Amino acid sequence: MAPHLPRPLRRVGLPDRHLMARSAALPHSPADAALRMLSRSANKGHLWWAVAAALATRKGPARRGALRGIAAIAAASASANLVAKELFPRRRPAAELVPEHRRLVKRPTSSSFPSGHSASAAAFVTAVTMESPTAGLALLPLGAAVAYSRVHTGVHWPTDIGVGALIGVAAALGTRHWWPIRDERPGRTAHRAEAPVMIDGQDMLALVNPGSGDPGDDPTEEVRFAWPKATILYPDRGIDIRTQLTTEIARRDGQVRALGVAGGDGTVAAVASVAADTGLPLALIPAGTLNHFARDVGVRSMPDADAATEQGAAVGIDLGEVKIEGGAGTHHRWFVNTASLGGYPEMVRLREKIQQRHPKWPSAVVAMIRVLRRARPLPVRLNGHSALVWMVFVGNGTYAPKGFWPNRRPQLDTGLLDVRYLRADVPYSRARFVLAAITKTLHASHVYRQHDVPALDVELLDGHRRVATDGEVGPLGRTFRFRSRPSALTIYRL
Structure with a gap:
């Protein structure tokens, strides 16, 4: 024999009926058609897949939020639709409880408790918020509208929505067990270091790798804007970067006071090894696909690097040697x-x-x-x-x-x-x-x-x-x- 909901939920209490009646009493408006369409668009998570695709076009927190949101929806949908609905059967509201112009043409026949739509909406919005609070805040009204649309169209009781939302939030928070939230704070270091003030990159030798990131995103202009007086080098395919830089530094015979680099982790590592060997300070502009090193150091963009060189602010960090x-x-x-x-x-x-x-x-x-x-x-x-x-x-x-x-x-x-x-x-x-x-x-x-x-x-x-x-x-x-x-x-x- 299948388990049942506790008596107050199974029989649908007065608060549910009262809130449903309040919703049904709202006057006819253009919002009725919009909510009906919104409710249908969220079937099987289609709406959230579309939103995730849009967020994924942007790098960084928005893209991570989209991926986490999809993972959270999978967990929330399975919990609500495959588990909770089977364990706790409940009748849906009668169609007559809402005006005919609001009703869905095809009413669902599964258990009313809990709402899978609100579970998916809460899961996606919560997951996106965990990675990108700005994007999550922008999506919050959409998620709330999807959840409410299920009451407005007469296919769920308000408590179905509330419990579904709790399942969604729990599913999103649960993703952190396997996929921790990235801590964007830079790594700490107690070692301040002496470095020359570099006004406009004077006496700086900067290596720029146009092939480190997106093919159409050449960081040369950023480097020229930050350090207009710097000498810019490009990787020579026939020569190792370390050899190329070392040769150029020797040719300038003491005139180089700092090294600069714009590229990904591989390029930065090569230039950093020369900086360590020569004792020169390093300024970097992250321009690769991943930029793990720049993220840990706390240099996120060209303005960060420019401000530090203009002030001569530097720190000493450890390197690994093999x-x-x-x-x-x-x-x-x-x-x-x-x-x-x-x-x-x-x-x-x-x-x-x-x-x-x-x-x-x-x-x-x-x-x-x-x-x-x-x-x-x-x-x-x-x-x-x-x-x-x-x-x-x-x-x-x-x-x-x-x-x-x-x-x-x-x-x-x-x-x-x-x-x-x-x-x-x-x-x-x-x-x-x-x-x-x-x-x-x-x-x-x-x-x-x-x-x-x-x-x-x-x-x-x-x-x-x-x-x-x-x-x-x-x-x-x-x-x-x-x-x-x-x-x-x-x-x-x-």
């Missing part, structure tokens, strides 16, 4: 974000590709499964201890969250590396890792390890591999010595 031995000689590389061995670089690349069309968390799971299926275990020594691993991740600084998808650094001067690896010496380790990642129980999993350490030595026991630093594949090596270098880079930031 010494590569055992291949063709010894190599030294700096990294501003991350370094890795094994399948991690491919996993990140695949996740970002899938994420262009799907939400971040499902994209991460799909990428993880695909890469792990074809991965080969790595026999290694980690700081002298033998281990069998699938991949090793090394972050410059301590990242958050502590799962396997770190996305920000709360602090930029910890003097530590964030080391994470996946063990391959545990039965069914890949399957267990995927399950733990999905259920967010990595902290209790025997296959995942995370440590914050100042240094890490990795020795491969089965040949040579390439290390990836900041998304770029490095030289072959057998021994990799990772170190945190405190305050190795001076960067302009207010």
